[in-house]
Amino acid sequence: MTAVATPELRARFAARLSELYGREVPAYTTLVEVSHEVNRRVLERDGAAAERLGSVDRVTAERHAAIRIGTPEELAQVARVFGALGMHPTGFYDLRDAHPQPIPVVSTAFRPVDRAELARNPFRGFTSMLVPQDRRFFDEDLEARLARFLAARRLFPDELLGLADRAEQEGQPGEVDAARFLDLAAGAFALSADPVDRAWYTELERVSAVAADIGGTTTTHVNHLTPRVLDIDDLYASMTARGVRMIDEIQGPPRWHGPDVLLRQTSFRALAEPRTFREADGGIAQGELRVRFGEVEARGIALTPRGRELYDRLVAEVDRRAAGAPGRPRQEVAAEVWAAGLPDSEAELARRDLVFFTFAPAERVPDGTEPPRHLPDLLAGGWLSAEPIVYEDFLPRSAAGIFASNLSGRGEMDAAQGGAPRDAEWLSEAIGRRIRVPEQLYAEQRAESLARAAAALGITGGIVLGPEPAVGAVAGGGVR
Ligand code: OOG
Ligand code: NI
Numbered sequence: 373m374t375a376v377a378t379p380e381l382r383a384r385f386a387a388r389l390s391e392l393y394g395r396e397v398p399a400y401t402t403l404v405e406v407s408h409e410v411n412r413r414v415l416e417r418d419g420a421a422a423e424r425l426g427s428v429d430r431v432t433a434e435r436h437a438a439i440r441i442g443t444p445e446e447l448a449q450v451a452r453v454f455g456a457l458g459m460h461p462t463g464f465y466d467l468r469d470a471h472p473q474p475i476p477v478v479s480t481a482f483r484p485v486d487r488a489e490l491a492r493n494p495f496r497g498f499t500s501m502l503v504p505q506d507r508r509f510f511d512e513d514l515e516a517r518l519a520r521f522l523a524a525r526r527l528f529p530d531e532l533l534g535l536a537d538r539a540e541q542e543g544q545p546g547e548v549d550a551a552r553f554l555d556l557a558a559g560a561f562a563l564s565a566d567p568v569d570r571a572w573y574t575e576l577e578r579v580s581a582v583a584a585d586i587g588g589t590t591t592t593h594v595n596h597l598t599p600r601v602l603d604i605d606d607l608y609a610s611m612t613a614r615g616v617r618m619i620d621e622i623q624g625p626p627r628w629h630g631p632d633v634l635l636r637q638t639s640f641r642a643l644a645e646p647r648t649f650r651e652a653d654g655g656i657a658q659g660e661l662r663v664r665f666g667e668v669e670a671r672g673i674a675l676t677p678r679g680r681e682l683y684d685r686l687v688a689e690v691d692r693r694a695a696g697a698p699g700r701p702r703q704e705v706a707a708e709v710w711a712a713g714l715p716d717s718e719a720e721l722a723r724r725d726l727v728f729f730t731f732a733p734a735e736r737v738p739d740g741t742e743p744p745r746h747l748p749d750l751l752a753g754g755w756l757s758a759e760p761i762v763y764e765d766f767l768p769r770s771a772a773g774i775f776a777s778n779l780s781g782r783g784e785m786d787a788a789q790g791g792a793p794r795d796a797e798w799l800s801e802a803i804g805r806r807i808r809v810p811e812q813l814y815a816e817q818r819a820e821s822l823a824r825a826a827a828a829l830g831i832t833g834g835i836v837l838g839p840e841p842a843v844g845a846v847a848g849g850g851v852r
Contacts, residue, residue: 470772632672
């Protein structure tokens with residue numbers, strides 16, 4: 373019997389979820405259609421340059437799902453399902469101290485980490501876990517009742533988890549097991565018709581709409597499924613022209629003439645969906661909930677720690693200037709700050725070590741001379757070509773902005789209370805899997821490419837990242 377390789381299983385799962393979510397949230401289908409139109413327009417306009425940050429096949433199929441769960445046990449189970457799909461927990465995001473609005477969750481993103489796997493299908497699952505132990509949001513009594521409620525539910529059937537473990541450990545399930553796994557996995561994330569306990573949901577909603585979405589129901593579901601577009605400003609205008617009401621702003625870096633970095637995101641507003649409720653008197657009634665929305669994103673180049681520091685400084689500067697000029701659109705202020713603060717070419721971004729690239733020997737390297745050892749000299753001399761590394765992760769500030777612009781109530785919080793400390797290490801322990809660090813993954817990819825290039829060019833001792841010390845000391849040791 374034929375076997376299904378991990379990337380193929382992941383691609384099939386992403387497609388299944390897309391079908392499911394399109395059936396549940398028809399506006400998502402519009403969003404995907406408009407995304408495809410935008411991507412076609414950009415390909416026509418920019419030709420090969422449009423595919424600089426990923427092939428059109430990759431980008432067309434690219435999605436991230438947002439999943440919200442209640443306990444470390446549930447997160448460990450999600451990790452097994454995603455593990456079968458070659459997706460590893462990457463990055464730690466604490467949204468409890470997010471602006472403009474704190475959310476009582478911590479998050480990680482499950483995603484492929486290997487370049488070839490990402491190129492094949494980069495499906496990600498941004499997964500948030502409630503922190504009922506955080507006294508700023510939940511008092512002891514509510515924590516105890518939440519814990520009981522969550523302990524009594526079962527989000528993922530044993531058969532699914534068994535198939536997931538087998539696929540992860542042995543790889544390549546047969547067609548029959550793969551089909552069963554996909555049915556059960558997609559089913560676990562479908563919106564359930566089970567009645568929602570109105571009083572319980574409302575009580576949690578007073579703390580946070582996200583707490584209610586997670587802890588107010590006996591099942592889980594996809595909160596949103598996000599396609600990728602090559603021009604998010606075009607997408608925003610095209611959706612608005614179709615009469616879809618978008619949130620006020622595109623989150624993340626502004627539109628500008630230089631290379632895209634990190635991540636820009638926007639969404640249409642959460643739509644009212646029919647749900648069944650159990651009322652206080654035990655009666656069943658129809659009602660609606662407004663929790664699922666349609667997000668879309670554009671991806672740029674990954675920033676090095678030095679680039680990220682610069683980015684954070686620019687964002688702070690935008691905040692400062694925007695606060696001083698209340699009437700001005702934030703995007704306009706941001707574009708101005710960007711133009712003054714960020715180099716507007718890949719070459720200059722690379723020279724200043726602000727973004728991540730992989731490097732390979734140029735098609736035609738100079739003859740008859742020894743290659744230099746320092747990266748800037750190798751680039752300037754035409755020895756190496758550089759390929760940008762796409763940012764494959766998330767931005768907590770955008771996440772919080774998207775959360776906030778889609779919630780109606782602000783929730784109640786008592787900032788004087790203690791918050792339960794949580795970090796990546798805590799999360800690794802809790803789910804028994806190492807949480808990868810995005811910047812380390814990008815740095816490893818760069819180092820591997822430099823080691824290969826050094827070997828191909830015969831540079832003994834390896835390529836040195838920074839310029840010649842005489843030119844200006846820049847940190848960054850030899851690779852290899
Ligand atoms: C997750 C919000 C974060 C993103 O793209 O930054 C997110 C959620 O709403 O559950 O999906
Ligand atoms: Ni999202």
